[in-house]
Amino acid sequence: MITRMQTLKRKMETLQEEEKVIHAQSRKRVSHLNRLYSLSSLLDEEYESWSKVRLDRFMVDYMLRNGYSNSAQQLAKKQGIEELVDVDVFVQCWTIEESLRNKKTTECLAWCAENKNSLKKIKSTLEFELRLQVYIELVRERKLKEAVAYSRKHLSSSHDTHPDEFLRASCMLAFPPERPGPYKDYYAEGRWDHLVKTFVSTHHSLYNLPQEPLLHVALAAGLSSLKTPSCHSTLSTRHNTACSATSLCPICSTELNELAKPVPYGHHTTSWVDHDLIVLPNGRVYGTKRLAELAGKLDLGDGKYRDPISGEEFEKSEVRKVFIS
Known part of the structure; x- marks a missing residue:
């Protein structure tokens, strides 16, 4: 009987220690959320500080899910967010x-x-x-x-x-x-x-954890707001495979194009387009004034246009006027 009671006591002590850790984590996380709730506006200087902590959380979560446990633990310790991330849970999982x-x-x-x-x-x-x-x-x-x-x-x-x-x-x-x-x-x-x-x-x-990394969830929201049907067209893919540095659209870049495929398109109630549109032989549409300014900066002369994304050059006689009906 005494042995059984001692065993029970050890189990209860272990559970008590675990409970203390959980309570400490909960208090820290509630405090983290309260900081956001107390802000009067997203323009508040405190919001930038809070956002940095959130980004650190996302990075630690991403590293833990991909097996970089030591780096994740070091980052969490350095930034003082050990109680805001589930390090032990993910280490066990990995x-x-x-x-x-x-x-x-x-x-x-x-x-x-x-x-x-x-x-x-x-x-x-x-x-x-x-x-x-x-x-x-x-x-x-x-x-x-x-x-x-x-x-x-x-x-x-x-x-x-x-x-x-x-x-x-x-x-x-x-x-x-x-x-x-x-x-x-x-x-x-x-x-x-x-x-x-x-x-x-x-x-x-x-453990009620998201199946996807928190970083991907956050990125998906931003990508969705920028995504348009043309971002994954054959033409867009062909012209942005070689180099994403020239792309004016983040979604069309090789770094984000694949990640943005499963997210929905952004809902835009108003479209903004140039009034003097022309279509280049490669199918891309731009404003005449915009292409003329680019040609002037590049000293292409009066008879040529350059596609700002693909870098291709075309004669003015090859372009066609576009009318929106």
């Missing part, structure tokens, strides 16, 4: 990710056991997928007796919830990896990548 990439399931299964009740609530299939992969590896190595024993112990209980997968797993015993037959997908190395993605998605869902 460690398990790496173990799965190295084809090891032990750490991930231990994590599943630790969070078993929570995983049941969100109806996660992660543990079953891991158990199935262990079974597949035993079959791949032709350790059939061990595979059958493992299936009886860990997979048979999932017969009702995953009947098709359980049946296929049982039948694949007769098909070696050299002749996989209809079980080629089970033997495929890509299943490990699938496990990594499943774990990360499950982990983030369990």
Whole structure:
């Protein structure tokens, strides 16, 4: 009885320490949000300071998600935002990710056991997928007796919830990896990548973390406000592949073009265009005055225009007037 009480005491002390850390983090994060709430305007000087802290948070979050744990921890410590970011959570996530990439399931299964009740609530299939992969590896190595024993112990209980997968797993015993037959997908190395993605998605869902980096979420909002249908046209892509330095549109740049593809177009109620539009032979449309000023600066002469984006030069006789109806 005394031993049990001592064990319980140690567990309670551990939980108390964890609770203190969580409370400290919560107070710090609420204080961070209160700073923004207390600002009277976004033009306030304090907003710039608050924005820098937010950017640091985004950078730490991005680095943690991509495995740069040491750099992320150093940045968080230097900027004093350790309580505003979930360093330990992401470090644990990345460690398990790496173990799965190295084809090891032990750490991930231990994590599943630790969070078993929570995983049941969100109806996660992660543990079953891991158990199935262990079974597949035993079959791949032709350790059939061990595979059958493992299936009886860990997979048979999932017969009702995953009947098709359980049946296929049982039948694949007769098909070696050299002749996989209809079980080629089970033997495929890509299943490990699938496990990594499943774990990360499950982990983030369990901790209520965004599936995408916060930096991407913030960028997407800005990109969407600038994006127009022409940004991903064939013409735009062709002229901006070689060099994005000449592009006047951030979305058309090679650095941001791919990232902006999945975001929606910005809703613009008013369009602003030059009144003296002409179309160049490459299909781009500009104002005559604007091209004339550029030609003057570049000393092209009276008979030529230069495309400010692609750098191509055209004779004035090649351009056509554009009328908006």
